[in-house]
Amino acid sequence: MGKxxxxxxxxxxxxxxxxxxxxxxxYIGSVSTRGLNHLVxxxxxxxxxxxLAGYCTEIHVTLEADGSATVSDNGRGIPxxxxxxxxxxxxxxxxxLHAGGKFDNNAYKTSGGLHGVxxxxxxxxxxxLTVRVKxxxxxxxxxxxxxxxxxxxxxxxxPVLGKTKETGTWVNFLPDDTIFDKIRxxxxxxxxxxxxxxYLNPGLTIFYEDKRKEEPEKITFHxxxxxxxxxxxxxxxxxxxxxxxxxxxKSDNIEIEVAFQFINEFHENVMGFCxxxxxxxxxxxxxxxxxxxxxxxxxxxxxxxxxxxxxxNFTGTDVRNGLTAVVSIKHSDPRFEGQTKTKLxxxxxxxxxxxxxxxxxxxxxxxxVEILKNIIACAEKAAKLRKSEEKAKTNMLTKQKFSFxxxxxxxxxxxxxxxxxxxxxxxxxxAGGSAKMARNRMYQAILPIRGKILNVEKASIDKVLANAxxxxxxxxxxxxxxxxxGNDFDITKLRYDKIIIMADADVDGAHISTLLLTLFFRFxxxxxxxxxxxxxxxxxxxVIPSKGEEEYLYNDEALEKYKAxxxxxxxxxxxxxxxxxxxxxLWETTLDPARRLxxxxxxxxxxxxxxxTELLMGLEVPPRRTFIYENANEAELDV
Numbered sequence: 001m002g003k004x005x006x007x008x009x010x011x012x013x014x015x016x017x018x019x020x021x022x023x024x025x026x027y028i029g030s031v032s033t034r035g036l037n038h039l040v041x042x043x044x045x046x047x048x049x050x051x052l053a054g055y056c057t058e059i060h061v062t063l064e065a066d067g068s069a070t071v072s073d074n075g076r077g078i079p080x081x082x083x084x085x086x087x088x089x090x091x092x093x094x095x096x097l098h099a100g101g102k103f104d105n106n107a108y109k110t111s112g113g114l115h116g117v118x119x120x121x122x123x124x125x126x127x128x129l130t131v132r133v134k135x136x137x138x139x140x141x142x143x144x145x146x147x148x149x150x151x152x153x154x155x156x157x158x159p160v161l162g163k164t165k166e167t168g169t170w171v172n173f174l175p176d177d178t179i180f181d182k183i184r185x186x187x188x189x190x191x192x193x194x195x196x197x198x199y200l201n202p203g204l205t206i207f208y209e210d211k212r213k214e215e216p217e218k219i220t221f222h223x224x225x226x227x228x229x230x231x232x233x234x235x236x237x238x239x240x241x242x243x244x245x246x247x248x249x250k251s252d253n254i255e256i257e258v259a260f261q262f263i264n265e266f267h268e269n270v271m272g273f274c275x276x277x278x279x280x281x282x283x284x285x286x287x288x289x290x291x292x293x294x295x296x297x298x299x300x301x302x303x304x305x306x307x308x309x310x311x312x313n314f315t316g317t318d319v320r321n322g323l324t325a326v327v328s329i330k331h332s333d334p335r336f337e338g339q340t341k342t343k344l345x346x347x348x349x350x351x352x353x354x355x356x357x358x359x360x361x362x363x364x365x366x367x368x369v370e371i372l373k374n375i376i377a378c379a380e381k382a383a384k385l386r387k388s389e390e391k392a393k394t395n396m397l398t399k400q401k402f403s404f405x406x407x408x409x410x411x412x413x414x415x416x417x418x419x420x421x422x423x424x425x426x427x428x429x430x431a432g433g434s435a436k437m438a439r440n441r442m443y444q445a446i447l448p449i450r451g452k453i454l455n456v457e458k459a460s461i462d463k464v465l466a467n468a469x470x471x472x473x474x475x476x477x478x479x480x481x482x483x484x485x486g487n488d489f490d491i492t493k494l495r496y497d498k499i500i501i502m503a504d505a506d507v508d509g510a511h512i513s514t515l516l517l518t519l520f521f522r523f524x525x526x527x528x529x530x531x532x533x534x535x536x537x538x539x540x541x542x543v544i545p546s547k548g549e550e551e552y553l554y555n556d557e558a559l560e561k562y563k564a565x566x567x568x569x570x571x572x573x574x575x576x577x578x579x580x581x582x583x584x585x586l587w588e589t590t591l592d593p594a595r596r597l598x599x600x601x602x603x604x605x606x607x608x609x610x611x612x613t614e615l616l617m618g619l620e621v622p623p624r625r626t627f628i629y630e631n632a633n634e635a636e637l638d639v
Contacts (some may be wrong), residue, residue: 020097020121028042048072059072097121126178129174133222139162183509205220212442226259244260251352262374262378269324274336281342290354296358403475414443421445427509428578439626477499505575534598543572544572552588
């Protein structure tokens with residue numbers, strides 16, 4: 001078999017397709033909207049791999065009017081020839097876990113498909129899936145229902161639909177509504193992913209269409225400037241310190257591209273990609289870049305006399321404050337922590353990125369000393385702020401220790417076993433009082449807060465640290481907090497496994513929840529990433545029927561369902577706030593682990609989450625108004 005061949009013999013089989021429908025979370029992360037959209041990304045990634053191999057220039061992604069999704073490309077087409085297993089190679093790809101061309105380095109030097117399980121997992125989790133392949137002058141078709149083939153093959157080969165001079169693969173699928181919580185794709189996340197993919201592949205054009213709307217939405221994503229354009233886009237509303245700097249190189253057969261720019265703001269945004277896949281939790285490629293970048297800046301700072309002999313080096317956080325960067329690598333054998341690829345684990349990636357960064361940045365800075373000085377000046381400002389804030393933190397926590405237990409706010413639980421303990425953040429004195437009486441004192445703590453806490457998105461760090469409600473929370477949780485100038489957060493010291501926001505089911509309650517989530521996201525993001533933050537779901541109604549048992553209903557849909565399935569007369573009690581419930585009702589509906597409903601807060605796309613937080617909670621009003629209008633149809637209204 002020669003180089004770059006992609007035929008039936010390229011398909012390698014590792015194991016069968018059991019368990020995907022039983023444990024979908026193992027393969028796509030979750031059965032929420034995040035997991036649903038992941039199905040589109042899996043098929044998309046296969047088309048992108050064809051582009052990386054040099055055969056695909058166009059990809060079409062369509063959200064169909066019937067709720068299905070279609071992804072097509074002009075690549076070589078999935079092989080349809082007879083495999084040694086006795087069936088068409090295409091069917092093997094869509095019905096067998098770990099069957100695909102990604103295990104054959106002759107077919108794909110680099111790939112982003114999910115460990116070779118992508119196509120078969122999408123098939124297993126779809127009500128139906130149809131594949132059309134254009135290759136060798138013909139159009140072939142195969143069809144599946146819930147992962148099972150519905151077309152009988154003649155002599156193991158696919159039926160021919162017609163003739164064509166084109167090549168490529170077309171896949172249409174409808175997610176299975178018995179597996180996913182919702183089967184409506186979230187278009188904003190998909191568009192964001194497509195745009196990201198276009199930035200990472202400047203020679204690729206992606207055509208997006210959403211046919212679910214009255215007026216179909218069409219967008220073409222094509223970014224010939226690549227990741228330089230990506231950096232410009234991310235920093236378009238900020239004051240840049242210098243033009244975008246770009247370099248690329250190759251080391252140990254790993255291809256590396258980096259673009260970065262400093263802005264006059266105190267936060268960092270370093271995004272990593274491996275074979276076009278966004279590594280949410282970073283990994284070795286990001287470590288290699290950060291370590292090399294910090295060492296380079298410190299070395300130059302000493303050579304230029306900006307750092308004296310007596311001065312300590314800038315920390316990595318000092319050096320990266322104000323930095324927006326994209327680190328994109330191509331690796332022939334990537335290893336990821338976790339099935340859904342959030343963290344790269346290849347040690348050779350760290351060495352390769354570090355070497356290329358050292359070589360290229362030293363060459364660049366030697367020729368551009370003024371830009372170098374401007375970047376070092378950013379690190380100087382960050383270091384000064386870090387030192388002043390370290391004093392503020394020390395003072396704040398020292399004072400808090402003396403006043404905390406006697407300030408009457410926190411009603412702590414008796415257990416010291418953090419894995420069993422939970423803390424409820426309750427708005428309002430009356431609700432807080434009921435919650436204190438209703439709770440299980442052994443493992444449930446209650447922290448009442450008065451009114452709306454400070455909006456940390458609009459506030460300076462000294463105001464955040466001076467806010468009494470925020471200070472109380474920081475000390476109650478026990479793990480400190482992190483921010484742009486340093487990081488004193490230690491998740492291992494967290495005193496509660498669950499932090500539960502308990503606010504009224506109205507507009508004010510939603511605002512309070514949003515303020516708290518903004519605080520956690522900006523200053524204690526690990527709480528969310530590690531799955532410790534929840535939102536309590538108090539009921540909206542209590543139904544008291546003339547016959548039968550009383551029931552709590554948590555939303556309007558539940559009320560409509562009750563009306564449709566019960567023919568008895570009933571009284572309806574509407575709860576406007578938590579304070580209207582007596583302790584017994586509060587325990588039954590909101591505190592009792594056996595009966596309550598909780599929503600766990602998750603973040604799939606940190607960049608998107610940061611952008612939306614800044615948009616909704618920041619100072620700029622017009623963009624916020626536009627966002628709210630555009631997304632109003634997805635809001636849950638309390639009327």
